[in-house]
Amino acid sequence: MTDMKPRQPEGIPAGGQFAFALHPEAPISLAEPRRPELEGWPTSLPDPKLSIEVGDEMEVSTKLTVEGHGSITVFTDNPSTGRCDYEQFVGEFEDVDEDTMEKVVAWTSERHLEMETELRRHMKMAADFISARTAAKATGKPVRASDEDLNSLIANAGSVASEARNAGELATMAMFSREILKRHPEAVSAELETVGYDDGEFLGEATIKDAEGNVITTYGEDLTEDEAAVTDLLRSMSPDADNAAWSEYTLRAEEFNVTSFESDSRTLNLAKAADWAPGA
Structure with missing residues (x-):
């Protein structure tokens, strides 16, 4: 009697290509991915x-x-x-x-x-x-600008003003956040509140909270000499949370919470805001 031994293709486990087999797990990299830049x-x-x-x-x-x-x-x-x-x-x-x-x-x-x-x-x-201003000063007589020159001036001035305004607001936000963290190292967030009076709206109150959401203190209610530096910075920022340059540093913008509340659009991540730098 001839002993018949089934042929098994190399690389396929006994029992067929769908048989159970152990495979090495894909390696897990904990290294932070490099920036595209x-x-x-x-x-x-x-x-x-x-x-x-x-x-x-x-x-x-x-x-x-x-x-x-x-x-x-x-x-x-x-x-x-x-x-x-x-x-x-x-x-x-x-x-x-x-x-x-x-x-x-x-x-x-x-x-x-x-x-x-x-x-x-x-x-x-x-x-x-x-x-044009420099030339006028040198000659003592302003020269009438062409339509092209005026349109160019309008476009350039608008672009420069917009970039300068955003940079100034973000610098103010960073200084505000740093002042808070100097006074309260345990602070994590600042919920900003818009208030309105006869002369318009402004950011008039900031509620400072820790990582558990506990209120540490509130700025803007009762001014003291120590609070003045923080409150002045706060009031220099735009009150329009939806369009302000600082809106990119809120909890909603970075999906800090899984559930996004309306207040998240007005709540700064202090550590991230304090680290802002030109070009960020």
Whole structure:
């Protein structure tokens, strides 16, 4: 009698392709995903820090600093082609290999060109804004502006004013939040209340709460000398919670709570608001 042994294809467990088999679990990464802006930046290096510098002759350069490795300065070598070059002092980035250094320079050059373009756009807007006034002061007689000049002035002035207004409000929000956290380190949120009088509406009250939602204190009711600094900042912010620049830092905006209450649209996340910086 011949012993018949069924043939089993390699890689398929006995019992068929649907038989129970153990599979390794997909690896779980706890690393925080990198910001899109760091696409192309070498993963072997810490996150970079950038600062933009304008020289006396309006030349623009970008300084890149990497903790533990040093800094380089990138500038536009040929504006017509967008070609960049860089300066590197002796001892800076000596421990970085050539391939990694090429990636550092390429990433920084791309950021430099983006920032220089944005900066020069604002410089042009500022120049357009003051050019007629400067010329009139030099000659002692204003020159009648063309329709094109006026329309350009209106557009530029509106854009500059809007950006400045938003930046000012967000800076005020950050200072308000920092003042609260200095006085009450346990504070987590500030519910802002709009009040109205004959001269209009403004933010007149802020209820400060901890992580459990317990009320720590309220600003705006009974002014004392110590409260004045906080209350003045509060009243400088826009009372329109739906359209104010600070609305991006509320509990509703960041889905801080699963259930979003109407009051969440007026409640600041103090830690996040205090960390605001230009460009955030």
